Amino acid sequence: MSASTHTISLLIENQSGSLSRVAGLFSSRGYNISSLTVAETDDPSVARMTIVTSGDDDILEQIVKQLNKLIDVIKVIDFIEDLIIERELLLIRIDSTKSSRHEIIELANLFKAGIASVSPTSVTLEFMGTKQQVDDLITMLKPHGIKETVRSGAVAVAKARK
Amino acid sequence: MKTGNREEYAEEVLKKTGAQIVVDALVQEGVDVVFGYPGGVVIPIFDVLYDTKELTFVLTRHEQGAAHAADGYARATGRVGVCIATSGPGAVNIMTGVATAYLDSIPMVAITGQVASPLLGTDAFQEADVVGISRPITKHNFLVKNVNDLPVVLKQAFHIARTGRPGPVLVDVPIDVARGIVDKYEYPSSVSIRSYKPTVNGHPKQIEKVAELIAKSERPLIYAGGGCIASGCHEELRKLAETTNIPVTVTFMGLGCFPAEHPLFIGMPGMHGAKCANYTLQNCDLIVSVGARFDDRVTGFVEKFAPNASIIHIDIDPASVSKIMKVDIPVVGDAKNILTALNKKIKPRPADAWNEKVMGWKGAKLFTYQPSDTEIKPQSVIETLYDITKGDAVVCTEVGQHQMWTAQYYKFKKPRSLVSSGGLGTMGFGLPAAMGAALTNPGVPVFDIAGDGSIQMNIQELATISINKIPVKVVILNNSYLGMVRQWQQLFYNKRYSATCLRHSIKCPECKGPQECEKKYIPDFVALSESYGIPAFRTDKPSEVTEILRKGIEIDGPCVMEFIVSAEENVFPMVPAGKPIDEILEES
Known part of the structure; x- marks a missing residue:
């Protein structure tokens, strides 16, 4: 069985300590976390976590079960790859000179990325897309010299049933 | 005027401090014995315990003993065991006991004091991040920051500890919460946790x-x-x-x-x-x-x-x-x-x-060993104990060879008659656990089968046992080794007995084995027990095993029986770690 990337979404009691229970579970049992995002939901007593993890089917099954076992966890949704809408936010600052700025802006337009800020020596872009699109944009920008990259980690929601 | 007074009185009755709520919750949950050790920030709780008639508080001599005793109480009855410790070192000292209960799914509620909530995170005197430390070794834990949350948290703690797959739950109570006041206290009669609904009926x-x-x-x-x-x-x-x-x-x-x-x-x-x-x-x-x-x-x-x-x-x-x-x-x-x-x-x-x-x-027997007329075989002590008690006993153990021999040669016939740390394998568990088990009045004798290594890990509890006249019968199988590790060293490390001989000193010349050793065994378990006011017997003669065990059982109250057993006896059969279970080593 090969390791695959997986997105898990969970609803958890919005209390101090909840995040460390989840993070502690992953570290103590040796599971990977590629990214983890957490924020309050429309119900302020509940927080939503989106965790991107990897492992083979057996490990993923255990991760879901162990998460469910945490007393504070209300619900675990194990997303199936092609049935989700997944987005990640990227803020990226790139070196730029007068001559290269145009090229960067062109790339930004191509990706439908926004220009968050411009200075005489740099351009900061903002971009939202799938993990793959974020990766692609970073690859394209690399030759210009990346000063700083900030990725939010993925958030995901299930597609509406037709 | 008078009506007003009555209302005021009624309000006064419902007013409770956090400490009173903690103790009342224990009473409401039917806890009749609590084990623990006081300290600065739990004084308010102990002050309430001072007047509480509904439950017995047992002062152990170490917080670890309190945790294991609560565990032994829980294993012997199926009810939730409770221990109380102070913040910092007190709380950290119960962790081995909490982890032991966690690995064996034993229902336990551990109450720890904590520094005043405004001081949390300031490295205050006797402060430790107890919910942080205990998170991976509890089923769940709580840090109570508001006294009004305390009744519900305690109710949830007991509910979580005893339902589903049972386990220990820790409740950390800062001293200002213990001193804080709830105006209209009522212990919740039911509990519902939206995120916790264990499945009990099979599909x-x-x-x-x-x-x-x-x-x-x-x-x-x-x-x-x-x-x-x-x-x-x-x-x-x-x-x-x-x-x-x-x-x-x-x-x-x-x-x-x-x-x-x-x-x-x-x-x-x-x-x-x-x-x-x-x-x-x-x-x-x-x-x-x-x-x-x-x-x-x-x-x-x-x-x-x-x-x-x-x-x-x-x-x-x-x-x-x-x-x-x-x-x-x-x-x-x-x-x-x-x-x-x-x-x-x-x-x-x-x-x-x-x-x-x-x-x-x-075949005729599940386990066999080579009997001897000249030295006591540890297995024979367990067999004899079974023959005398016929399985009507609560048998607690420490961890090591004696534990495995107990499992092999004592024919357990009733649930909750074996009390032993299986998952974590905690040496020092048996004596305090036996104390907890004996305090449940099981109606049968309670034994702690111990090795001479394990017994020393919580031997201070002999004081608790003696003072409270708790009828624990301690059987020490003394081979003067940390026998299980020595066995592995013998079988897999070319007999290099590194740090497993309990006679060994830093000044020992080259070791010629226990037969040649002239060093005195320390401590003298008989003298030690007697100094605690507990009668004790010792023998190295196979012919005296039955007599001593009988005498120990007949004594009204605790006693210690030390058997000097063959030093290099091994636990067989044995499957070396990581081997298939049909590749079995046997006594050669």
């Missing part, structure tokens, strides 16, 4: 499938574990086994859930299990696992474990299912409910050639 379709697979199988085996004790399904288990004539192997944690004298009993499986149990596991075509978790001490090399078997896994914890072994039919729920439902579906199965084969492996 009927799954149970149907289980019955079908059992009917189809040719070489079935029941593999019963600690979950059978937790759910109290020993009668249902027996009915299942007797109706279907399926042989039963019982894990260390399950011992007592199926009578060891029963013809279908084939012993404990695994590293120091019966050969019969291991051969049956390796040759069966179906394992009916009830409340067991395929621990590595049972499976040995997992890839070669029970290679021909389909697996039915009955367990209350879904995370146990398919964690180690791929399971064919999982049934999640309480074992008692599931077996009750299953017993209505199963068809009788006559004993057949498979039974005959298994009984052939079983």
Whole structure:
């Protein structure tokens, strides 16, 4: 069985300590976390976590079960790859000179990325897309010299049933 | 005017401090014995305990002892054990006990004091991040920051500890919360936690499938574990086994859930299990696992474990299912409910050639050793103890060789008659646990079978036992070694007994073995026990074993019996760690 990337979404009691229970579970049992995002939901007593993890089917099954076992966890949704809408936010600052700025802006337009800020020596872009699109944009920008990259980690929601 | 006074009085009655609420919650939950140790920030709670008549508080001599005693109380009764410790060092000292309870799924509520909440995170005197430290070794834990939350938190703590797969729950109470006041206190009568709803009834379709697979199988085996004790399904288990004539192997944690004298009993499986149990596991075509978790001490090399078997896994914890072994039919729920439902579906199965084969492996005795007239064989002490008590005793153990010999040679016939740290393997567990078990008045004698190494890890509890006249009978099998590790060194490390001889000193010349050693054994357990005011006996003569055990049982109150046993006795059979369970080492 090969390791695959997986997105898990969970609803958890919005209390101090909840995040460390989840993070502690992953570290103590040796599971990977590629990214983890957490924020309050429309119900302020509940927080939503989106965790991107990897492992083979057996490990993923255990991760879901162990998460469910945490007393504070209300619900675990194990997303199936092609049935989700997944987005990640990227803020990226790139070196730029007068001559290269145009090229960067062109790339930004191509990706439908926004220009968050411009200075005489740099351009900061903002971009939202799938993990793959974020990766692609970073690859394209690399030759210009990346000063700083900030990725939010993925958030995901299930597609509406037709 | 008068009416007003009455209302004021009524309001006054409902007013309670956090400390009063903690103690009232214990009383409301039916706790009759609490173990603990005071300290600065728990003084408010102890101040309330001072006047409380509804429960007995037992002052141990170490917080670790309090945690193990609460655990022993829980194991002997199935009720929630409770211990109290102060912040910082007190709380950290109970952690070994909390982890021990966690690994064996024992219901426990640990209450720890904490520095005042405004001081949290300031490295205050005796401050430790106790919820942080205990997070991976508790089923759940709480830090109570508002006294108004305390009643609900305590109710939830007991509920979580005793339901589902039981486990320890820790409640950390800052001193300002203990001193804080709730205006209209009422202990909640019910509890509902939206994120915690354990499944207790097995799915009927799954149970149907289980019955079908059992009917189809040719070489079935029941593999019963600690979950059978937790759910109290020993009668249902027996009915299942007797109706279907399926042989039963019982894990260390399950011992007592199926009578060891029963013809279908084939012993404990695994590293120091019966050969019969291991051969049956390796040759069966179906394992009916009830409340067991395929621990590595049972499976040995997992890839070669029970290679021909389909697996039915009955367990209350879904995370146990398919964690180690791929399971064919999982049934999640309480074992008692599931077996009750299953017993209505199963068809009788006559004993057949498979039974005959298994009984052939079983032979006349599940375990044997070389007897001796000149030195006491440790196994013989356990056998004699069984012969005298006939299984009517609560037998607690420490951890090591003596623990395995107890599992092998004491024929447990009732659930909750073995109290031992299986999962964590905590040396020093037995003495305080026996104390907790004895305080439940089980109506039978309570023993702590100990090695001379383990007993010293919590020996301070002899004071608690003596002062409170708690009738614990301590049996020390003294081989002057940390025997289990020494055994591994003998078998796998070329007899290099590094740090396992308890006579060894930093000034020892080259060691010529225990026979040549002229050093005195320290301590003198008899003198030590007597200094605690506990009668004690010692012998190294096989002929005196029975007499001393009888004398110890007859004494009204605690006693210590020390048996100087053959020093280099090993626990056999043995499957070396990581080997398939049918590659068995035996006494040569």
